[in-house]
Amino acid sequence: MKIIAVIPARYASTRFPGKPLVKLKDKPLIQWVVEGAKSAKLVQEIYVATDDQRIADVVKACGGNVLMTRSECPTGTDRIFEATKDLQFDVVLNIQGDEPQITAEYIDLLAKAFLDQPGLDMATLAHPIALEDIENPNAVKVIKNANNEAIYFSRFAIPYSREKVGAQPVCEKHIGLYGYTKTFLNKFCNSEQSAIEKAESLEQLRALHLGAKIKVLSVKKPIQGVDTPEDLAKLETLLAKPKS
Numbered sequence: 693m694k695i696i697a698v699i700p701a702r703y704a705s706t707r708f709p710g711k712p713l714v715k716l717k718d719k720p721l722i723q724w725v726v727e728g729a730k731s732a733k734l735v736q737e738i739y740v741a742t743d744d745q746r747i748a749d750v751v752k753a754c755g756g757n758v759l760m761t762r763s764e765c766p767t768g769t770d771r772i773f774e775a776t777k778d779l780q781f782d783v784v785l786n787i788q789g790d791e792p793q794i795t796a797e798y799i800d801l802l803a804k805a806f807l808d809q810p811g812l813d814m815a816t817l818a819h820p821i822a823l824e825d826i827e828n829p830n831a832v833k834v835i836k837n838a839n840n841e842a843i844y845f846s847r848f849a850i851p852y853s854r855e856k857v858g859a860q861p862v863c864e865k866h867i868g869l870y871g872y873t874k875t876f877l878n879k880f881c882n883s884e885q886s887a888i889e890k891a892e893s894l895e896q897l898r899a900l901h902l903g904a905k906i907k908v909l910s911v912k913k914p915i916q917g918v919d920t921p922e923d924l925a926k927l928e929t930l931l932a933k934p935k936s
């Protein structure tokens with residue numbers, strides 16, 4: 693089974709324009725992600741898919757491979773689909789370009805899910821959510837069934853509770869890392885965006901709308917993604933702390 697990884701990156705982010713090129717400890721955000729992906733052992737090829745030459749230049753400068761796309765791709769997955777049309781692979785991992793703390797541990801765990809379960813269409817990761825993130829719309833929540841498959845993803849607190857959320861929330865925090873078979877990627881990207889996907893601005897809801905079973909692998913160690921300038925500041929503070 694050939695597994696590749698693609699990091700979609702665009703400059704014109706609505707919430708954080710130019711995000712892939714902002715510096716984190718004097719290194720562009722996209723470089724952190726590329727270097728984290730390169731540490732994975734179960735991935736044969738790694739690419740950055742972008743529509744921006746500035747991003748492409750930074751990626752090439754740090755030894756990464758680039759696939760150029762149009763600017764009009766509605767989601768990161770659609771960008772990956774366009775970029776990989778001429779590539780040969782069985783599974784592609786979608787590593788979000790705003791996850792600078794991503795490491796081989798997470799990437800190989802996701803890749804292994806497809807090796808262990810060949811009939812799998814799609815898989816992703818999640819970790820325990822902090823109480824402060826329950827009401828944060830930038831922290832995507834996921835709830836899953838007894839088979840560790842996603843029931844729903846939302847920017848809102850799910851499930852709704854009449855009582856105050858307890859010390860152990862039912863939901864988990866979604867990590868921006870997906871895997872799809874080439875067959876399912878083709879089905880996903882040849883389908884229109886669903887109403888729930890547009891409402892929540894979450895591409896994975898298109899997969900649920902299509903009836904896909906999304907395997908959710910839970911990890912214990914949380915990682916800090918960068919959706920906003922405030923997230924970047926939080927991560928800078930976190931990285932500045934001495935390791936225990």
